[in-house]
Amino acid sequence: MKLIKPLTITLLVTTSIFAQSTMCFKENHNSMATIESTKLDGGECKSTYSLLEMKEKGYSVEDIKITTSNNGKYNFIYILKDSVSNSNFSNTSNQNSTFNQKDLENRIIKRMEEKKKKEIEEKKIREIISLKKEGKEIYTQKCQSCHGVNGEKSAYNVATPLRDMSIDDMSHAIGRYTNSHEFGYGYNIIMRPIAANTTETALRKIKAYLDSINKK
Structure with missing residues (x-):
């Protein structure tokens, strides 16, 4: 150009x-x-x-x-x-x-x-688009059945809806599910294998996707 x-x-x-x-x-x-x-x-x-x-x-x-x-x-x-x-x-x-x-x-x-x-701006936009696309795939496979299409559901009526959680909140919850048998109101057995296989990078992609579809 x-x-x-x-x-x-x-x-x-x-x-x-x-x-x-x-x-x-x-x-x-x-x-x-x-x-x-x-x-x-x-x-x-x-x-x-x-x-x-x-x-x-x-x-x-x-x-x-x-x-x-x-x-x-x-x-x-x-x-x-x-x-x-x-x-x-x-x-x-x-x-x-x-x-x-x-x-x-x-x-x-x-x-x-x-x-x-x-x-630089175009690179950031491409990265965001990539995060959203990959986040959608991860969310659909791992999270949607319990947390709703838009992350709006309170899983088993005890969890905070994912769309309302910050990335720090999500990271903290994943860590607790992975390392504590007592965390999760008795539903640890369901979340623990998922949490153990969800990386920080995957969480950020999920968060980017949920933010993109829940814009106010």
């Missing part, structure tokens, strides 16, 4: 000669050693040209910014200037160039951060 549309800065000068700068980038790249031969995104690179290929087209590196992602990979931002640039630009043009390049750099970094945030 491209972070931004191709961005190109055209610098106005006091003469008929002009210079063109473009900003290209690559995020989450594995190695510094291979970046120059890797296709760059954005600007005139267009996910088609590498830094080496841009140099062959007449561009030179005017500036570079390298940052490290949380996953240990590298993010690169290149400011490339084409070969027609010369030293006859006014100070105003140079200041405008610096300002625009910095602005573009900030925009790309912001998009990178937004994309990373979105990826």
Whole structure:
């Protein structure tokens, strides 16, 4: 997915000669050693040209910014200037160039951060969906017959409905059923084998499923 549309800065000068700068980038790249031969995104690179290929087209590196992602990979931002640039630009043009390049750099970094945030949010959503799906399977097989379709029943009229229990309450009950013969109002013989084979991870899946179907 491209972070931004191709961005190109055209610098106005006091003469008929002009210079063109473009900003290209690559995020989450594995190695510094291979970046120059890797296709760059954005600007005139267009996910088609590498830094080496841009140099062959007449561009030179005017500036570079390298940052490290949380996953240990590298993010690169290149400011490339084409070969027609010369030293006859006014100070105003140079200041405008610096300002625009910095602005573009900030925009790309912001998009990178937004994309990373979105990826984290999407990952959480996928995890929740997976928890609910697996929780439904576990609940249907192990719990539904006694605790009701939605966890609304008080099993044998003595237990707290599962939908009303916190994950800590459920974990405590499972532990007591597993380790104490006296817990469970005489129904330990029914729950103990189930409790002994229900892990903390399974409980969290069950809880996620029950919460999803009992939303108020």
